[in-house]
Amino acid sequence: MKIVVYAISKNESQFVDRWMDSMGEADQVVVLDTGSTDDTVERLRARGAQVTVEEISPWRFDVARNRSLELVEEDADICVCTDLDEIFHPGWRSALETAWTPEAGQARYRYTWSFRSDGGEGVVFWYEKIHRRHGYRWVHPVHEVLQWVGPGQAGPMVTAAGVQMDHHPDPSKSRGQYLPLLELSVQEAPEDDRNVHYLGREYFFYGRWEDCIVTLRRHLSLPTATWKDERAASMRYIAKAYLQKGDPIQARGWFFRAAAEAPHLREPWMDLAMLCYQQENWDGVLYFTGIALAITVRPDTYICEAEPWGPLPYDLRCQAYFRTGRNSLALEEAQKALSLSPTDPRLRGNVAVLSRMQ
Incomplete structure (x- = not known):
């Protein structure tokens, strides 16, 4: 089974090594660079990625994704679309191969889109950017999605339960477009x-x-x-x-x-x-x-x-019990909140103050 990772990039030099380390389980990595002015292209090529440089004008994410997909060799079995600010947990290929079936069209996998300040998971959902090589294209200028354009019906969606991807974006990057x-x-x-x-x-x-x-x-x-x-x-x-x-x-x-x-x-x-x-x-x-x-x-x-x-429901209950003079109940809720975010200094302080009041 030939698995190919494909991506688009622009000025993402800081992510290259981490991303390539993560994608190393693929048979091939192809990237469409849309105009980097830093050393993204050079760093990707040095790590073994096949990089094509082209400007997409006017800019649309679907056009860029489709062009990057065209760079994937025709004999690929599974295409894995990612961005350079995303990483797979090790073992993703084996988990994907286990879940994939000959008739499958796409695979869904667990995706952590954001993390809390204490390092815990924030927004988590299941993503669907893994697909068979032929019959799919990307649609919509932004928030692009895969659309089946092949003959007949698309193959079924499989769930790759052991595949985990994390998103670690550059917070300084503008979303003005x-x-x-x-x-x-x-x-x-x-x-x-x-x-x-x-x-x-x-x-x-x-x-x-x-x-x-x-x-x-x-x-x-x-x-x-x-x-x-x-x-x-x-x-x-x-x-x-x-x-x-x-x-x-x-x-x-x-x-x-x-x-x-x-x-x-x-x-x-x-x-x-x-x-x-x-x-x-x-x-x-x-x-x-x-x-x-x-x-x-x-x-x-x-x-x-x-x-x-996260800790918010228990934190609010702690405040409500405290404001109504039920300090022992407030302490119970404060402890529950702290257990979900043990490094939060404010929650730690709440527990300490309420403990002294018992």
């Missing part, structure tokens, strides 16, 4: 519900509250927008935009709508708990964190956020 590319993506495919959701979310990140609300309400109106987790995420961003506009009543209503849409998610319940915390409604904090903590199955999609599964 994302917004115009998302706007272009929605112009090109106005009925694509995922792109509309991404665009509304991006407006939120830019502080364009009204554009966020209008766009995400449109997402919710699309007949294809049926995935409850993503619908709830749109409702939550609408609520947060209303909070930024100084309208907590509308925000609360949208948070409740999100909770009703996807009651199996911790996120909307934690949003309501945070709203109660800000309003010093301590009984509300305890009620909504209690609902959140009763949810014990963590989803494996990108919608799942880190904070509701």
Whole structure:
């Protein structure tokens, strides 16, 4: 079985050695460099990667991905698309070969997109950027996805349970190109519900509250927008935009709508708990964190956020119990919070202070 890693790069010299070490289990590594001005190309070639340098203008991620895929030799069996700020845990090839079947089209694998400040995992979901060599192409200018364009139906998705990839991005790298590319993506495919959701979310990140609300309400109106987790995420961003506009009543209503849409998610319940915390409604904090903590199955999609599964629920309960004079219960919650983030100095301090008060 021939496995080829392919990627795009630009000014990522700092990642080359770590990335090539990680990708060394592949039979071949090919890279499309789109105009590095540092020594990325030279370092990649020195480590054995086959590098082609081409400018993509106007810039689109799907065009760049498709061009990099063209560089993969025709006799490859499995293509592994990665970025240079990502690394596999050792043994990924063996785990992939074990999961792969002759009729498979794609493989999904565990992906840690972010890490907490204490080193623990943050946002974790399952990615699908491993695929057979022929029959696929990338679509959308940004947040690009694989689309089957071969004859007949695509092969089934297999789960490569032993494959783990971590994302360690450069925090100084700008994402300024994302917004115009998302706007272009929605112009090109106005009925694509995922792109509309991404665009509304991006407006939120830019502080364009009204554009966020209008766009995400449109997402919710699309007949294809049926995935409850993503619908709830749109409702939550609408609520947060209303909070930024100084309208907590509308925000609360949208948070409740999100909770009703996807009651199996911790996120909307934690949003309501945070709203109660800000309003010093301590009984509300305890009620909504209690609902959140009763949810014990963590989803494996990108919608799942880190904070509701970290120390935050217990930390909020600690504050609520402390503010209502129930210090022994506050200590119990503080200890639970600290167990999930043992290096956090504030959580450590909470435990120390409450212990002295017993």
